[in-house]
Amino acid sequence: MKIVFKIIPAIFLLTAAIRVNAQNKRQWQDIDTSGFHTRSQNSKNGFTLITINKDSLFSAETLQRIKNAFWQIYPREVKRYNKKALRTVTILIGNDYKGVAATLNGVVKIDQDWLTKNPEDIDVFTHELMHIVQGYTYNVPDNWLTDGIADYARYTFGVNNSKSGWALPAFQNGQSYKNSYRVAARFLVWVEQYKNKNIVKKLDEALRQGNYQPAIWQKLTGSKLDELWTAYAANPMLKTQ
Known part of the structure; x- marks a missing residue:
């Protein structure tokens, strides 16, 4: 079976949402714990967080901050966007996934090396949690929106963005909403502020x-998608949050 995924340069602090077939979904969820690992499980207000750490040298402080972030972020994302989202989430920290982080079927795999080198980047988890909330079960027609919305959620719900050096980028000529991630997220914020607060x-x-x-863009805003981008490019200033 073939796994199709996106390789994202770490410099952009990007993460990947993996789409795989049924067999590979099972493989993603089958976590090898034959070597060193710690496992904890906590439940609160109908949510359960399972944390598996496969790195014996991983910072206990960073691990606790990730756990704390879950309780601050995920219930709010669920309440806002999808009350039927999964109530049990598993975080795996180890070398099972190389490339910052990825999510499938409620299992978030975070590269231990990334977090060791970037311990303030807690909100990479915020992005991944939004993928669970999204729960899209097919190939999205405008796939730039998937990660654009997830980075919008990171911008909106993030708890440590400023310390990690993560921010929405200033508009530059040559950008496109198809750049996805933070570029698309900033565009979504602009549309939300100027056209439709529920976009x-x-x-x-x-x-x-x-x-x-x-x-749907014209239905919700009165303008087609490309018309919105043209208007955004002409006046990309965001209102003060």
Whole structure:
């Protein structure tokens, strides 16, 4: 079976949402704990967090901060976007995934080397948690939106973005919403501020239900997607948060 995934340069602090077939979904969830590992499980208000650490040298402080971030972030994302999202989430810290982080079926795998070198980048987890909330079960037509919305969630719900040096990028000529991630996230913030305050919620809902069509942009804002980008490029200033 072939696994298709996106390789993302670490310099952009990007993460990947993996789409795989049923067999590889099982492989993703089958976590090898034959070597060193610690496992903890905590439940609160209907949510359960399972944490597996396979790095004996990994910082206990960073691990606790990740756990704390889950309780600060995930229930809020679920409440805002998808009340039917999974209630049990597993975090795996180790070398099972190389490339910052990735998520599938409620299992978030974070590269231990990335967090060891970048201990302030706690909100990489915020991005991944939003992928669980999204729960898209098919190939999204405008796939730039998947990670654009996840980075929008990181911007909105993040607890440590400033300390990690993560921020939405300033607009530059040559950018496109198809750049996805932070570029798309900033565009979504602009559309939210100037056109429709519920745009992200509506787009996410349509994507999850499988009825997203490009015409939704005009329905929700009065303008087509490319027309919105042109207006954004002409005046990309965001309102003060």
